[in-house]
Amino acid sequence: MFKFKRDGERRHARDAFWDEGPRDGRRGRRGHGPQGRRTRLFDQGDLRLVMLGFIAEAPRHGYEIIKLIEDKLSGAYNPSPGVIYPTLTLLEELGYATVKTSDGPKKLYAITPEDRAYLEANRATVDGLTDRMTKIGEQQVTPKPQIERAVENLRSALRLRVNQGNLSDAATQKIADALDTAAKTIEQS
Numbered sequence: 001m002f003k004f005k006r007d008g009e010r011r012h013a014r015d016a017f018w019d020e021g022p023r024d025g026r027r028g029r030r031g032h033g034p035q036g037r038r039t040r041l042f043d044q045g046d047l048r049l050v051m052l053g054f055i056a057e058a059p060r061h062g063y064e065i066i067k068l069i070e071d072k073l074s075g076a077y078n079p080s081p082g083v084i085y086p087t088l089t090l091l092e093e094l095g096y097a098t099v100k101t102s103d104g105p106k107k108l109y110a111i112t113p114e115d116r117a118y119l120e121a122n123r124a125t126v127d128g129l130t131d132r133m134t135k136i137g138e139q140q141v142t143p144k145p146q147i148e149r150a151v152e153n154l155r156s157a158l159r160l161r162v163n164q165g166n167l168s169d170a171a172t173q174k175i176a177d178a179l180d181t182a183a184k185t186i187e188q189s
Contacts, residue, residue, distance in 0.1 A: 041077055041136075046129055048087055048096075049119075052111065053126045055097055056119050059110035062088055072133040074140035154182075 042050070054060055054068050062084050070078050088109055091097040096115045100108040111119065119126065161167075161175065 042129070046125070047079075047083070048091060049122055049126050050129050050133070051084070051087055052091060052096055052115075052119055053130065055091075055109050056111045056116060059100055059108045061106045061108055063106075069133070072130070072137055074137035076136050076140050 050069070051065055054065050060068075062081065065088070066079055066081065066084050088097065088107070092099060092109070096111070096118060097109045098112055100110045158175070167175075
């Protein structure tokens with residue numbers, strides 16, 4: 001899926017995958033390295049190590065790993081099942097993870113003692129990636145739950161009213177005025 005930026009530049013929706021580096025005089029827009037080149041959140045093999053680290057902490061299902069990554073990055077990157085499950089299969093095929101029997105159709109992945117040696121040999125990389133993910137997650141601004149609830153209430157009320165149809169010009173203006181007033185109040189708070 002493609003999205004368009006304000007300047008008309010086309011970008012892919014996966015741009016959340018790119019590193020959210022700091023803005024300074026040497027760098028282009030956020031998420032881009034020197035001379036505007038993108039830098040990835042995970043280099044080749046890094047996601048495997050992160051996932052293996054999570055599995056080493058406790059046996060996990062693929063969905064749990066997706067949620068752990070989302071939580072660690074505070075929503076800055078949401079890995080898709082199309083990335084996580086093939087990587088779990090690869091870890092299994094490489095012998096770094098085993099599938100334990102579990103209730104239902106979900107596979108429960110665990111690490112063996114032999115595989116722990118591989119993880120420990122790469123501990124510095126895993127710790128660095130985990131720290132980086134935490135740092136990116138801490139930089140994410142998330143609204144307070146009260147604000148999220150109020151925004152959802154506003155969306156619902158607006159959607160319900162617009163879907164009722166038959167909005168007169170006066171009703172349309174009244175809604176627009178209410179939204180403008182709310183926007184001004186928020187800006188001044």
